[in-house]
Amino acid sequence: MYLRGRPVTLYAPTLEEYDLAKKEDQPPQSLKLEWVYGYRGRDCRSNVHLLPTGETVYFVAGVVVLYNVEEQIQRHYLGHTDDVKCLAVHPDKITIATGQVAGHDNKKSSRPKSAQHGKGDPSTAPDHLPHVRIWNSVSLQTLHVLGLGGDFDRAVCSIGFSKADGGQLLCAVDEGNEHTLSVWEWQKGEKGHKITETKSSTEPVVASEFHPLDANTIITCGKNQITFWTLEGGTLGKKLGLFEKHEKPKFVLCLAIADNGDVFTGDSNGNIFIWPRGTNKISKALTGVHEGGIFSLLFTKDGHLLSGGGKDRRIVQWDATGLTQTGEVEIPEHYGAVRTLTQGKGNMIVVGSTRNVILQGTLELNFNPIVQGHVDELWGLAVHPNQHQFLTCAYDKKVFLWDALSHSAVWSKELEVPAHCACFHPDAQVVAIGTQTAKWLVLDLTSREPVYSHTDGNEQIECAEYSPDGKYLALGSRDNHIYVYSVDEEGKKYSRVGKCQGHSSFVTHLDWSADSQYIQSNSGDYELLFWNASSCKQITASSSMRDVQWATSYCTISFNTCGIWPEGADGTDVNGSSRAHKADLLASADDYGKVNLYRYPSTHIEAGHRAYGGHSSHVTAVRFLHDDSRLLSTGGKDAGILQWEIL
Template sequence: LPSVSCLNTLERLSFVICLHTKDLLLHQPRYGYRGWDTRKNLWVVKNGELLYFVATIAVLYDRTDDHQRHYTGHTEDIQCMSLHPNAVLVASGQRASQGHRLTANVQVWDSRTLRTLHVLGEGELGVGILALDFSTRNNGDYLLAVDADREHLLSVWAWTKGGIFGRVATHQDHVWGAAFHPLDNNLIVTHGRGLLSVWSRRKDGIFTRTDLFKDLLPRNILSIAYTRHGDLITGDTDGLITVWSVDADGEYFIRKQFKGHDGGVSTLYLLSEGTLLSGGDKDRRVAAWDCDEDFDPILETQLPEASGGVRSVTPQRPGMNDANIYVGTIKNMILEGSLQRRFNQVVFGHSRQLWGLTINPRDGSVATAGYDKQIVCWMHNRLMWRIQAQSECVSITIHPSGSVLAVGTIDGHLVIVRADSGKHVATVRVCGSPLSCLAYHKSGDTLAVGSQNGSLYLYKSTREGLVYTRFSKMKGEQPLSAIDWSESGKFLQTVTSDYDLTFWSLRTLSSVSDDADVQDELWVTQTCPLGYYVHGIWAGRKDSPIQVTVDRNPKGDLLAAGDTRGNVRLYRYPVLSPRAGYHQYKVYTSYVSSVRFSMADRLLYTTGGTDAALIRWRVPLM
C-alpha cells in the first residue's frame, strides 16, 4: 500500500482546488465555486486573495500569481464562512457527519498560515451551521453561529478565550442568515423565511427578541446589510430593498422601501464610500444605490445569461473605491468587472450534477460533461473550450486515438465532438433512454453504448471516430452503469444500477451463461466496481458505503474507488480481501460519480456528482 506521503497532489479543475492535508496536497483549484446553494460565500482577504469554499475545502486564490492555497481542516462540507474585521482571520462552519449529530463545528483559522486557531461547538452544535459572523465593534472578539437544528440555536462565543458568551433558541422556521450590528455587539439580527428579528443581549446574558414583522406582512428576507449610521437594510424574495431606522423610543420603522430587482435580492454589500451594491438572483442585475442621497439609483448592469443569477458580491480591493468587484453566481462561476465595464469570467464550474469524465491518452487533457449540458475540456489547469449540448449529459469517453469525444445524453443521443476544439461532428440517435456508460474497443473500431433501458448497443467506428454505424444490440433488463472490454475483444463486462455483474459475448451477441467462459480473460480497463479482482473493496457491513465507481491505473498496480459518502480510496490492485489496506480522503458533498487515472499513471481525476466538482490527485512514482 502506498505510504502516507504517496498521494501528494490533488487538483480541482472544474472546481480546481489545492490543499495540504496529512496525506495529500490538493493544488491549483481554479474553475468553479459553490454558488448554487450557499449565501455570503465570497470575500477578499487582506493580502488580496479571493476567498471562497467548495465541499470540505476553503480556497484562497491569488489572481496576480495565478496560484491557490487551501485550508483543509474540515472533515465534512463547509456550509458557511465569515471574514474577521482584520481581513486575515476566517471562521468556517462544517455540517455534521452522516448519521452523527452534534459533530458539526466552527473552525477559526489564519488565512496567512492556514493554521487552525480554535475549534468551537464540538458536541454542542446539531446537524450543521447556517450562519457565521464576527462582531465589528470590539475588533471581532465575538463570533456567532446559527445551527441547522429545528430550533436554530444561536450561539455567541468570546472565541479568543474559547468560552460561550450566550446561547438562545431562535426560530423553528428557515433561518437564512444572522449578523452582529456594526455599532453594538449586543445586537444581532436573524433573517429567513418570514423572519426578521433583532436579538438584544442583556447584562445577565439573557437575549430578548424583537420581531420587525410583528405588525407587518411577513417577507422572506434573503440578505441584510447596514448603513454607516447603523440603519438596517434588507433584501427580500420579491425584489424589495427596505431600510429600517430606530425612533427615539427605540422602535424600528421603515424609513424607505423600493423595488430593487425583479426576483429575489440575493446579496447586499455596502462599499466603504457609502454606496450600496445589490444583486438579483433572477434578473442577473448588479445595481448601485447612493445611501447618502436617499438610495437614489447610480448605475446597474446585467450579467450574461450563461452566468446565471447573482449569489454574492464583494469589492476586489476593499476600501479602495475603484469600483471593481467580484460577483459569484448561482451557476458556480466567479466574474470580475465593474458596473461601467463588462464582466469577465475568473472561475468556471459545472452547475449541476457531474457524471461524465474522460482523459485524452494523447495529450492528457481532461473532458467533463454534466447535467448542465456543458461539455468542457481542460488542459494544464486551464479551460480550453466548452460547448453546450442540446440535452443533459450523463457520460463521456474518448476515442483511443484522442481525436474525438463521444458524449451520452439523457434522452438517448450520442454526440460526437472533436477533442481539440469541441467542434460538433455528429449526433446519433441510439434509443429513448439515458446513455449512462460508453467504452471504445482499444483499437477504436467499435463503441459499446450502455443504456438505462438495460441494453448494450454496438457501433462500428471508422475514420478515427468520425463515422458510426450500428451493427448490434444486446438486450438486458437493468440499467447499466459501467462497461469494460476484454483484452481479446471477444467479451464485455457491465455492472447494473442494482450491482449485478454481467458478461457479454460479441460472438453470440448475448450475455454469457457460464462465467467460466471468461475466467481467463484480462480486461483492458477496470471501471466496473464488481468482479473477482475488486471484490475486496466491499466491506460487507450494513453501514458500509456503496462503491459507486472504480478505475485501475494503466500500470495495473493501483485501484481508485469512490463511494456514496464522498470518500475517495486508493488500494493496491488487485483488491482480493475486504481487509485490504487503503488510503481514504473525504472531499465531496455526497457520492463520488467517477474516478479515472491518466495514461501516465501520475494523475488521478475524480468527480463529485452533486457538488459538480472535478479534482486532480497527483500519485508519485513508487
C-alpha cells in the same frame, strides 16, 4: 466474494498463486489535493471574501479554497468532514470561521440529538456533528471547533464575528426546526464557550450579523422577518422589525450596514429598506428597484451601495447618501443570478452567482469568470487520451473541457438534455456523451458541434466506452442492455452491431479487452458478465475469460478490483474505479465522500489503502490522466471536481 449476501464468483488468472488470507499493504504513493474546480453559490450566501494576502476565499463541497487569481495558486483548508455551508472572516482578516452540515456517518443515525453517544458507535462520531471550525488562513491550522457537544441541529447555515469589540464573539444559526441562534466566546478553550442560545424562528434564516458599531447587537433576517437582538447579561432580547405601511416581503434576503450604523436590507419584492441604527422601524424605502429578489447588498470602499438582483441579474450602484442610482451592469444569463457581492482588489467587485460561477470586474469594464463549475449532480468524467485535459458533463446539461495544467475551462457547451457519462475516442477527434434521456451524441472536439446522435432504448445511458482500437463504441443502458456500434471515419460514422442482452439489472460499468474483442460489464445486481463484442453474444463460461487482459478497470466488481469493497459492503457503496495506465495503482470512488487509493491489482478483501476526504457527497467517478501524474474525482450532489497530484 459476497455483496449484500449475494455470492459473486471471480476467477483468478491461471498463473497467479492466490492466498485468500494474504494481507495487502497500502500503496507507497499518496495523493495531495492540487486544485478544486467549482464553487457553491447555488444555495449558499455571503461566501466569497477577499483576504489581505490577495487570496479569494470561498468553498465547494467539503473544501474551503484560498485562491490567488493573479498567481494562479490555490491553497485548501481540509478540516471539514462534510458540506461547508457558511463562512465568516474575523475583523483581523486572518482568522476564518466555517460551518458545516451533519456528516455522512451522522446521517446514518436517526437517534435524536440529545441521545447519549455510545462508545464505539461511529454513527455519532462527534466530528460528524454539525459544527463550526475556526482556523488561521495563513497557516491553515485549526484553532477552535465549536459545537461538537451536539449544540447545532442538521447544519450551521449562518455565522458572524462581532466587530465593535475586535471580534471576541461569534454568532451562529443552525438549520433545526427552531433555527437556534447561539453566541459564543470562541477563543475560550479548544471548544469555545457558549454564552447563550435562543430559538430564533420557525422559518428559514438566511443571514446573521453583529452590528459593527454596537458590540451586543445582532441582526438576523430570513423568511417573513428581520429581527434585532440585544445581548445583555448572557441572554438575548428580541425586537422584530416592523414593516408598518410597507408591504411585508416573503423573504428579507440580505443585509448590509452603513458606516453610520444604519441597516440596509434587500428583500424578495426587490425593495431596499433602511432601518436607522438602534430602531426596528423603516425610515426610507426604495421599492421595486429589482425585478424579483435582491440577494446581496454591499457598501464599497469608495462609498457606494451595490445591490445584486436574483431574477434580473443586474448589479445596481447607488449613491449611498441620497440613494440615487449612479450605474448598473447585467450579468450574462449563462452565468446565473447575482448571489453574493464582495469588494475585490482596488475598485474591483467580485460576484458569486447562483450558477456556481465567481466573476470579477467593475461596472465599467464588464465581469469575467475566475471560477466556473457545474450546478447539478455530476457523474460524467472522461480523460483525454494524450493531453493533460479532461471533460465533465452533468445533469445541468453543461459540458466542460478542462485543462489540468492551467486549471481552467478550455470551453463549455450547453446540451439540450442532462448528461450522465462521456468517453474520448482514442484518436481524440471526438467525444461520446450519454444522456439521461437514452439519447447519446458525439461531439467534434474542434467545432464542439454534434457530428452524430442516436437514441437507444428509453432509459439513461449509464456508461460509454470506445474500444482501444477505436473501431467500436459500447453503451451500457439503464434498460439492462449494452448497445454496440462499429465506428468509422475517425469517430464520425456509426453502425449498430447489435445489443448484448443477459443482465437482469441496469448496466453500471464496462471495460474493453486490450485486443478490442471482448467486453466485461457490471450491473445493479452485482453481476460480472462477459461478451464477444463483434457478435454481442454472452460468454457464459466465465472461467474461460480469466486470462484476458483488460484495457481499463472501470468495472468495480472484477477479480482485479475486489479489494476495493469494504467488509459487509452494499453493492452501491462503491460508485466507480479506475486503474493507472502504468497498472500499479487503483483508485475508487465511494458513497461516503472518499477517494481511495489501492495497489493494483487489488485482489484481497479489506486491502490496505489510503483514503482522502474533500467531497461532501457520493464520489461518482475517478480517472487518472493519460500520464498518471494526476487523479481526478467528481462529486455527485456537491458537483465539485477535485484534482489530486500523485506523490
